[in-house]
Amino acid sequence: MSGIVVIFxxxxxxxxxxxxxxVVDELGATDLFNQLLPTMPWNSLMDRMMKELHSQGxxxxxxxxxxxxxxxxxxxxxxxxxxxxxxxxxxxxxxxxLFFIETILEHLGIRDCFSEINTNPGFVDEERRLRIxxxxxxxxxxxxxDLCPPNMCKGVVIERIQASLSKEGNKKIIYLGDGxxxxxxxxxxxxxxxxxxxxxxxxxxxxxxxxxxxxAKIHEWTDGEEIEQILLRLVNTIGSTxxxxxxxxxxxxxxxxxxxxxxxxTLPQVLSVTQ
Numbered sequence: 001m002s003g004i005v006v007i008f009x010x011x012x013x014x015x016x017x018x019x020x021x022x023v024v025d026e027l028g029a030t031d032l033f034n035q036l037l038p039t040m041p042w043n044s045l046m047d048r049m050m051k052e053l054h055s056q057g058x059x060x061x062x063x064x065x066x067x068x069x070x071x072x073x074x075x076x077x078x079x080x081x082x083x084x085x086x087x088x089x090x091x092x093x094x095x096x097x098l099f100f101i102e103t104i105l106e107h108l109g110i111r112d113c114f115s116e117i118n119t120n121p122g123f124v125d126e127e128r129r130l131r132i133x134x135x136x137x138x139x140x141x142x143x144x145x146d147l148c149p150p151n152m153c154k155g156v157v158i159e160r161i162q163a164s165l166s167k168e169g170n171k172k173i174i175y176l177g178d179g180x181x182x183x184x185x186x187x188x189x190x191x192x193x194x195x196x197x198x199x200x201x202x203x204x205x206x207x208x209x210x211x212x213x214x215x216a217k218i219h220e221w222t223d224g225e226e227i228e229q230i231l232l233r234l235v236n237t238i239g240s241t242x243x244x245x246x247x248x249x250x251x252x253x254x255x256x257x258x259x260x261x262x263x264x265x266t267l268p269q270v271l272s273v274t275q
Contacts, residue, residue: 004238005165006083006231007158007185009177010094010101010119013198014080016071016224019100020046026066027053043120043134043151046097054129063130067103073224077108079231084113086235091115091161093154095181097122097132118157147184155184162188172238174231175216177203189216194234196221 011018020042024033029049036045053063084090090113094101099122105111121133134151136143145153158175165171173189175182178198183206186195193216197204200222207214219230 003169003171004088004174004235005091005161005171006088006174006235007091007093007161007176008080009179009182010092010096012178012201013176014072014076014092015104016073019067019070019096019104022070023063023066023100024049026069027058027062029053041134041138041151042149043097043132047132050130050132054127060124060128060130064103067100068107070104072108073227075224075228077110079224079228080110080113082228082232083235084110086232086239088235089115092117092119093157093185094119095135095149095152095154095179096120099123099130099132118154120151145184147187148181152181153184154181155188158185158188162190173216174234176221176227176231179203180206183207186214186216189214191215193217194219196227196230198222 008014011020024030029052032052033045033049036048039045040048080090092101092114094117097120098117101117101119102111105114118135120135121131123131125131136151136153138150142150143153143156145155148154158173162173165173170192173193174196175185175189175193176196177186178201180202182197182203186197186203186207189195195207195214195216196219197207199220204220207218211218219234221227221230
């Protein structure tokens with residue numbers, strides 16, 4: 001299955017909530033968050049919230065303990081482990097942040113399943129305060145996409161991944177997401193790819209308005225159980241198709257060699273000409 005790359009969104013796809021909101025709510029900062037929300041960009045707001053929590057005596061360990069309680073459907077982790085075991089390359093493209101994502105994945109025991117995480121930087125500074133910054137620094141220049149938030153165009157990330165995969169042969173992408181930010185990358189997928197939008201979430205709503213704009217095959221899902229069923233079915237189907245194509249090529253090659261050998265036996269020997 002080395003010809004399959006599975007790309008996951010994180011919030012409300014791998015986990016069953018928004019990680020930013022979950023941490024803010026669990027640490028009792030919801031009112032301040034809502035008060036500041038209209039005044040600054042999301043990443044700046046989350047960085048500010050981490051500063052406020054730090055000043056209130058909340059530690060990195062407190063944040064980690066909250067992240068360990070994040071809700072996740074019980075079939076998501078087995079689905080990820082199975083896809084990885086079958087040889088798929090797994091990546092994440094998310095508008096969450098690196099600290100939250102890696103902490104959760106490590107707690108779930110699946111960090112090593114992912115070869116790449118594309119998300120907003122998040123790290124602990126020398127004062128033991130969590131810092132969060134935008135993936136794309138929109139204060140310097142725009143990424144130029146009207147479909148995506150200013151801090152991250154997932155479509156740009158997908159195009160970079162596609163460019164790198166084109167050097168490795170004919171690889172298929174399966175993209176899983178739920179939010180409006182997952183629409184742009186879904187538009188970038190090719191005919192042989194697959195997109196899995198979460199039903200009745202913003203990505204699904206955008207896709208069903210005009211499904212003809214999506215070149216990839218569309219497979220809707222509602223929960224972790226359906227993620228597991230649909231994803232593994234797709235992986236096995238694509239894998240079987242790739243194996244059949246390889247077998248046909250091998251068979252054709254063998255036939256060609258047989259024909260060439262037989263033809264060679266019936267042809268007269270070429271005489272060397274002395275000049």
